[in-house]
Amino acid sequence: MSSQIPMTRVGHERLQEELKNLIRVERPRVVEQIAEARSHGDLSENAEYDAAKDRQAFIEGRIQELNDKIARAQVIDPSKLSGDKVVFGATVTLFDAETDTEVTYQIVGEDEADIKDGKISVTSPVGKALIGHSLDDEVRIKVPSGLRVYEITDIRYE
Incomplete structure (x- = not known):
């Protein structure tokens, strides 16, 4: 998947803002949620822990996807x-x-x-x-x- 992705300047800026928010806000928040859920003890039946880990996987996947799209962006004004x-x-x-x-x-x-x-x-x-x-x-x-x-x-x- 090395082909360029056409997008407008506004669309490119939106992707960059979403990426920045995921890295600076959402990623630290989910790390805190995992730590808190882990402190509740038994992880085998801890729904909060499972939900936080699922959210973390989603965030990390989206960060990779956005990095890829931004790297391949062909910005057109x-x-x-x-x-x-x-x-x-x-x-x-x-x-x-x-x-x-x-x-x-x-x-x-x-x-x-x-x-x-x-x-x-x-x-x-x-x-x-x-x-x-x-x-x-x-x-x-x-x-x-x-x-x-x-x-x-x-x-x-x-």
């Missing part, structure tokens, strides 16, 4: 991009003629995707379908409810 094609980081407005609605998405990395915030992953079906298209293009996207046709009405890099 959408405000420095331009052009007439949809690329990673673009904010795209789509018009759905069938429902007469407009929707706007920013195409981001997998760890940044949040549909409620209008951010979709570059690896999602919609993200993949939009990449490389231009303004006014009709894009056919296969979704669980069937085939949807969208028109790209705006492409911004912000």
